[in-house]
Amino acid sequence: MFRCGVCGYIWEGDEPPERCPKCGAPKDQFTKLTEDETKLIERSRYTNDLHMKLVGLMEKALDIAEMGIEDDLDPPCVALFKNARKQCEIISMSCKTEIRAHVMKGKWQ
Numbered sequence: 773m774f775r776c777g778v779c780g781y782i783w784e785g786d787e788p789p790e791r792c793p794k795c796g797a798p799k800d801q802f803t804k805l806t807e808d809e810t811k812l813i814e815r816s817r818y819t820n821d822l823h824m825k826l827v828g829l830m831e832k833a834l835d836i837a838e839m840g841i842e843d844d845l846d847p848p849c850v851a852l853f854k855n856a857r858k859q860c861e862i863i864s865m866s867c868k869t870e871i872r873a874h875v876m877k878g879k880w881q
């Protein structure tokens with residue numbers, strides 16, 4: 773793996789690209805990552821993807837909870853949907869907080 777020194781884009785291959793696909797910086801701006809850096813990126817990608825998938829699911833569940841609240845069949849149903857909405861928000865925000873922590877530790881690419 774190689775990292776663009778201008779924008780941080782990660783390029784996977786035996787050689788860096790002629791130009792950065794994201795910012796257009798020339799080949800000499802790329803530096804080869806160490807084995808440890810490469811491993812950290814590969815390992816973190818999987819977990820970060822899981823967090824993002826969970827955030828996406830929570831958005832869908834939030835929509836369902838809102839529909840249930842609006843439906844307003846009876847108080848126990850509304851209470852359940854309101855609780856679901858709250859739990860979705862907590863899980864979603866917790867995932868985003870964890871992703872933020874990963875970014876700050878360089879565990880994001």
Ligand SMILES: [Zn+2]
Nearest residue numbers: 776779792795
């Ligand atoms: Zn770049």
